[in-house]
Amino acid sequence: MKAKELVGLAGLLRLTLWLTPKAGPLVPPSCASDHGGGFASIADRVSSSEPDWDFDAHCLAAMRSARRVLDLGTGGGERLIAIIEQLGPDVPEIWATEGWEPNIPVATENLKGYGVEVRACDAESGDTIP
Numbered sequence: 001m002k003a004k005e006l007v008g009l010a011g012l013l014r015l016t017l018w019l020t021p022k023a024g025p026l027v028p029p030s031c032a033s034d035h036g037g038g039f040a041s042i043a044d045r046v047s048s049s050e051p052d053w054d055f056d057a058h059c060l061a062a063m064r065s066a067r068r069v070l071d072l073g074t075g076g077g078e079r080l081i082a083i084i085e086q087l088g089p090d091v092p093e094i095w096a097t098e099g100w101e102p103n104i105p106v107a108t109e110n111l112k113g114y115g116v117e118v119r120a121c122d123a124e125s126g127d128t129i130p
Helices: 003-010 040-045 055-064 078-087 103-112
Strands: 068-071 093-098 117-120
Parallel strands (some): 068 093, 093 117
């Protein structure tokens, strides 16, 4: 199937594909197959059910009575924003840290409208919390 037909089938008529003839596979063929041990040997010893508690609800309850909050490893700030929006007008003073360099500007931009300052800090690597 040609790229143009594929785009048409997907309903993406405005999409322009740039195909590079020199592009190779994303992973080596030896890694692309699904052969090997897999997880069958541990399937009867592992469960993946949801926890019986709600992390966000615990955070929300704690933040309702807090004066100051520090969110360690905020990621892009999306989860913190969802909690802040449930607090109503009584929002405590909040700071956030993020250790993954590409996320720092994302979190900073996302959280600035909520008055949250984001600082670079990778606590898992031993950085001192600012």
